[in-house]
Amino acid sequence: MLSEAVEDYLKAIYKLEEAGRPVTTSALAEAMDVAAASATGMVKKLAGLRLLRHNPYQGVTLTRAGRKVALEVIRHHRLVELYLAEVLGYTWDKVHEEAERLEHVISEEFEEKIFEALGRPTRDPHGEPIPDKDGRLAAGIQARLSDMEPGESGVIRQVSDSTAEMLRYLGTRGLVPDTAFEVLDKAPFNGPITLKTGETSHVLGRDLAAHIRVETRAEGGA
Amino acid sequence: MLSEAVEDYLKAIYKLEEAGRPVTTSALAEAMDVAAASATGMVKKLAGLRLLRHNPYQGVTLTRAGRKVALEVIRHHRLVELYLAEVLGYTWDKVHEEAERLEHVISEEFEEKIFEALGRPTRDPHGEPIPDKDGRLAAGIQARLSDMEPGESGVIRQVSDSTAEMLRYLGTRGLVPDTAFEVLDKAPFNGPITLKTGETSHVLGRDLAAHIRVETRAEGGA
DNA sequence: CGGTTATTTTAGGCAAGGCTAAAAAAATAT
């Protein structure tokens, strides 16, 4: 049985790889909120377990086995998040924290049971894809609201679950996955972006908008 | 935050106390499946935390604070067991193992949510009482099927969740909480006990029968 | 290219919670 620490490191490495960032010791240490020396230590351990390859002073790459573990943990996390939201009535800003702990302790049977109870879902409450049992993962959405231009329209597809506060803020404004919108304005010098959903308009800072992943609707809805 | 190990020790001590057994180092070590020296070490730690009192070479008694923690863990355990059985469709022989891990990681909110979803229950799938949020616990059933005599009748109220195999065996025979029965025979020299539920009769070894707690029906149903 | 800076790794420690072996205390038996 792999320890919780091992699972968390693999998950963090997977997410860094997925984001296209080189997985350096310092990036990993920052993601895990530990000292760099601690990250080095764990990397050596994981290399010994053949869960990743380590090029000293360079960085780290997950092996197939390591990626499999990471995806299992992510599957647990996202299924649990969705279950908490859909079945137990959690608000979407609270599911992440609870899922962080549950993801490490639920059995395959538990996973299977909630997967079926939810109707074999493919997305979590934040819109992120849920890996299937074999570790296959639908592509995440890459486009960011912050990169859209006035006049363009689209649909919110994912909102990263980084901070609960941000999720509460967006939730109260109805800025949740599958909401259609149109960009009205984008202020220069990294200024706020203005968008419209239905009859309501919203002004969001550029950083916040970067956390919102969107699907762009083919232009010219007119 | 108390560690999982601390919670498990307190739970084990509580159960030994409840069973009326003196909580010696060796009894605790056996319950926790660790060496006696390890139990001594943890006992000293818990005494330092004021969760129990330790009379060296004598034994151990929970303080009010220690008992409170133990009951919280037990509440989590039993609520989770019931949730797994009632909502997720677990068979009753599998709930214990999963609950052993979940009991340590669920939040108060999770506890509250499943408590309400279950309709504020008071008994787990094995018939054991669920402590309330303030740590109040309805009395458990003391009478054992193994102590009943031929001609007596009653209702099964609790089946201890010690081994999954035993629970499967009893489950397939319908010997579950709230089942009425009548004792037909009890063989001497610790021999088997024969009972009838509805039209079916069962022969159970004395050890197995000792795990079944019953409510005796006032004699003379005739 | 050589010197400075930043990153990574090594070295040595600490806290938890296990272990075994040995010592101390208590219980039991003669």
Next chain:
DNA sequence: ATATTTTTTTAGCCTTGCCTAAAATAACCG
């Protein structure tokens, strides 16, 4: 009452995963 056995405690060590400080390596800059 003493001797033996059992139980408990102490002492010392191990593993995991974290830490800080120092050393090694790589990257950058003039």
